[in-house]
Amino acid sequence: MSKGTVGGGGTTMLRRINVAAVLDAVRRSAPAPLRVAELVERTGLARPTVAQAVDELLDAGWLQQHGPDSADRSLGRPAIRVSLRGRAAPVLGLDVGPHRVTVGVSDLAGRKLSLVRRSGPGWTAQELLGVIGEVINEALSEAEVPAEDIAAVVAASPGIVDEHTGRVQLVPSVPGWSAIDLIKHVRGLLDCPVMLDNDANLAALAIAAARGGTGTLLAVQWGERLGAGIVIDGRLHRGTGAAGEIGFIATDTDDVINPEDSRGPLERAVGSEAIAALGRQAALDNPQSRLAELGGEQLDTADVFAAAAERDPVAQAVVQQVARTFARALAPSVLVLDPTAVVIGGGVARAGAVLLDAISDQLRLLTLNHPKLELSALAEDAVVTGAMRMALDEVWQRKLPTPAMTSTT
Amino acid sequence: MSKGTVGGGGTTMLRRINVAAVLDAVRRSAPAPLRVAELVERTGLARPTVAQAVDELLDAGWLQQHGPDSADRSLGRPAIRVSLRGRAAPVLGLDVGPHRVTVGVSDLAGRKLSLVRRSGPGWTAQELLGVIGEVINEALSEAEVPAEDIAAVVAASPGIVDEHTGRVQLVPSVPGWSAIDLIKHVRGLLDCPVMLDNDANLAALAIAAARGGTGTLLAVQWGERLGAGIVIDGRLHRGTGAAGEIGFIATDTDDVINPEDSRGPLERAVGSEAIAALGRQAALDNPQSRLAELGGEQLDTADVFAAAAERDPVAQAVVQQVARTFARALAPSVLVLDPTAVVIGGGVARAGAVLLDAISDQLRLLTLNHPKLELSALAEDAVVTGAMRMALDEVWQRKLPTPAMTSTT
DNA sequence: GTATTTACGAACGCTCGCTATCTATACTGT
DNA sequence: ACAGTATAGATAGCGAGCGTTCGTAAATAC
Numbered sequence A, B: 001m002s003k004g005t006v007g008g009g010g011t012t013m014l015r016r017i018n019v020a021a022v023l024d025a026v027r028r029s030a031p032a033p034l035r036v037a038e039l040v041e042r043t044g045l046a047r048p049t050v051a052q053a054v055d056e057l058l059d060a061g062w063l064q065q066h067g068p069d070s071a072d073r074s075l076g077r078p079a080i081r082v083s084l085r086g087r088a089a090p091v092l093g094l095d096v097g098p099h100r101v102t103v104g105v106s107d108l109a110g111r112k113l114s115l116v117r118r119s120g121p122g123w124t125a126q127e128l129l130g131v132i133g134e135v136i137n138e139a140l141s142e143a144e145v146p147a148e149d150i151a152a153v154v155a156a157s158p159g160i161v162d163e164h165t166g167r168v169q170l171v172p173s174v175p176g177w178s179a180i181d182l183i184k185h186v187r188g189l190l191d192c193p194v195m196l197d198n199d200a201n202l203a204a205l206a207i208a209a210a211r212g213g214t215g216t217l218l219a220v221q222w223g224e225r226l227g228a229g230i231v232i233d234g235r236l237h238r239g240t241g242a243a244g245e246i247g248f249i250a251t252d253t254d255d256v257i258n259p260e261d262s263r264g265p266l267e268r269a270v271g272s273e274a275i276a277a278l279g280r281q282a283a284l285d286n287p288q289s290r291l292a293e294l295g296g297e298q299l300d301t302a303d304v305f306a307a308a309a310e311r312d313p314v315a316q317a318v319v320q321q322v323a324r325t326f327a328r329a330l331a332p333s334v335l336v337l338d339p340t341a342v343v344i345g346g347g348v349a350r351a352g353a354v355l356l357d358a359i360s361d362q363l364r365l366l367t368l369n370h371p372k373l374e375l376s377a378l379a380e381d382a383v384v385t386g387a388m389r390m391a392l393d394e395v396w397q398r399k400l401p402t403p404a405m406t407s408t409t
Numbered sequence C: 001g002t003a004t005t006t007a008c009g010a011a012c013g014c015t016c017g018c019t020a021t022c023t024a025t026a027c028t029g030t
Numbered sequence D: 001a002c003a004g005t006a007t008a009g010a011t012a013g014c015g016a017g018c019g020t021t022c023g024t025a026a027a028t029a030c
Helices: A011-028 A036-043 A047-060 A125-143 A179-189 A199-211 A265-270 A272-285 A290-298 A301-309 A313-337 A347-351 A353-366 A379-399 B011-028 B036-043 B047-060 B125-143 B179-189 B199-211 B265-270 B272-285 B290-295 B301-309 B313-337 B347-351 B353-366 B379-399
Strands: A063-066 A081-084 A091-096 A100-106 A112-119 A152-157 A194-198 A216-222 A226-232 A235-237 A341-345 A372-375 B063-066 B081-084 B091-096 B100-106 B112-119 B152-157 B194-198 B216-222 B226-232 B235-237 B341-345 B372-375
Touching (some): A011 A047, A036 A047, A091 A379, A125 A179, A152 A179, A194 A199, A194 A379, A199 A216, A199 A226, A199 A235, A199 A379, A226 A265, A265 A272, A272 A290, A272 A313, A272 A347, A301 A347, B011 B036, B011 B047, B011 B081, B091 B125, B100 B379, B152 B199, B152 B379, B179 B194, B194 B379, B199 B341, B216 B313, B216 B347, B272 B290, B272 B301, B272 B313, B301 B313, B301 B347, B301 B353, B341 B353, B353 B372
Parallel strands (some): A152 A194, A341 A372, B091 B152, B341 B372
Antiparallel strands (some): A091 A100, A100 A112, A216 A226, B063 B081, B091 B100, B100 B112, B216 B226
16 A cells, blocks of 8 residues: 555546546635536536536535526526535634633634634643534534534644654643643544644644645744744645744853743743743843833833834844844755745734744844745734645545546647 | 647647556656556556557667566566666766866756765866866776766756856856856756756755755855855745855854855854864964864864864863854744754864754753754765756656646546 | 527447457477 | 476457547526
8 A cells, every 4th residue: 555656546536636636626716606617617528427417416415506596687597506505514724722722613614603712721731622622612612513514623732742643742831731632632522633733733724725725834923932934825834743842042142941841941041931021121221221111021022013113222132132132043044945935924023013023134144035024914823724725635635536637639 | 939838639648647647656766667567556557558658668769678586476477567767867966166066967866876076276267167077988888878868957056046047146256257157158068958056956855855955954064155045845945046055044153145255154253164273263262272282283174073073172162163153143033944854064064963962952941943963974075966856856857747746536 | 589609428340458269389298 | 209297478358447429417598
């Protein structure tokens, strides 16, 4: 069973290919319904072939039939239109953090059917499993999807995830927490494939999908921790399994990778915790600054960026330092990967243009091709969205037998 | 004509698919000839289908028939065996440097038919075109392949290459030299697709193929200049077009990217020129060292590594410094890419274990997953080999309609 | 109310691959 | 030396699928 053999087969396989071609054409234009004539044009197949495939897909529940469009007042007999029946195989995305559980349900076309968040002040591992179950049920009932319809689940986990076993290294967030228990638990609730992946990877997938899917994307998740996901032409790059761990990049002053400490040098230098600490120090050194006014004793990361946005020179110096450290750490990877865009998400992304411009200025000096530098538009929902996206990809890959075909005319 | 449509079609396409499946099966086992029964087993097709496909491929010249194997003394009627007829579509690879032109001809199965090198003490652009023509003809006649049989050509060029237009930026090597002229010239000699790519990319492709094709490879070309190619699961990663330009990574003491200077900070710091300079300085500072003895006035890069291999502490210090600078520059990319292996080729690779071990020690401190660190086994032929490889990929991609197919059983 | 336009539906012919059968060839054992 | 056997190649019939062509249904325009 050497994988990767070029498939061959009889006419039944041909039928499967053509049905898949029709389904794929419908998917591409989702959510707009299509007339059969349009499908004929797009697939290059004959009308009877398409009609037969459509019948079959209608029976199987993958497509749904629409009445004639009342807005489309054209001549002749009105065409029957079909569109993807999203409910045929809805998927579920799961984002579990120590203080927040988010569950999203999406239909086949990628429409969000429901999105339920629940926050709490630190659960134990056991409680967390219970909460997850509740939130899943809530999301399902809000989406009006029975549990047994769910076709795939993807869960997000911090740390480094082994793609196949689902084993996780470096997870500090919840004591006693195990992703394997999570998978088992979810498998008990929903009878379908359950996969697990790194949260930064999933966020990257969501952002890449939102940007159109082509090119190389480096999606940075910047909060207390620092990670990145790499998406190349719509596909996640995993490397050996730990790709994108930018938090462990050495800085000019710190290059210690300690197995005891789950955080790396760059995280220690520019994580949200570190930014707040730099801000506090700067406020102490300059008590009359706007920064000190804004923050007081409990000075926060947000305060630093707020003061910098108000052109406080003390805060701006802090931002400048953070941006410089970050840009110098990231520049080598930008040179090597040469991405189309670098997108920054996570808590620190709320800093906005102040930080982005500072990074952009530094990065411009250190790279050849300057990638677009953007903030993530998806904000905190990026991870769940990416989880749903990956679950969708899984479902589609199972359903469509041929991924692509090079024209040989 | 939106690209990427899932292909569908009639029975003639089915036939094409099955013929391609048979051809692919033969290719996979090349150069070993296969019996029809084996093809039946490997493709999963019925015997008449395979037989018909084999007939067709024999007529078209893609396969050649072998007599029964005299060594295989089994019962029953001896089977006729078929194998890839490499001469069906030979390809040509071209590596053009300022002082050396290398041309290789390969058959479809990847066997080298000929490899011709010619060195000269600096040609003008006009002379170079002439020399290229001569060397191509020499390689063709040595391989006994008529020029009109060549199915694809790939030429290697230093600098950053635009994949489609063939335009090149940053080429300092030969004054008045233009890769566009090269392509025109070759198109005039050989009537087939001519492509151009970065030499580091092509070397990476060759090394990846030699290693088996899966996983992520970072292949460094380390000579006077410094570049790298990235191959992910057998496919080249180009980014926007300038991926792998590690020569421009900033060092601790130098981060200037000057459009005037075609070399980047890391090249200036650890390029072979810089290593020699460091060695000369060290020799001056320590006149009684083995390094000073070996090198004298005209101390070379090779002398530094030779002295270090003989455990000269002065030379070892130089190597240590080079390794440290290199490892610190490369570590971020290793963290982000998380490659299966890092392979070092080019002139400096001749340094051998002395340098490799030093780099390995440094890299181990700065990364999470430690990739295999190796020297390129292909030495100076890596670029031509990669050029032939890419030309082969091009030919196969044109011939095989379906690249892969996910089994849906 | 008729003509026109557009789309759906059914019948026919073609190609292709699979199953089953028959023939060809060389080795083995008595 | 001859019959037996095992393996491979060649051929005929069957079924499945696609494409082409024709007829029919349903809406709009005059």
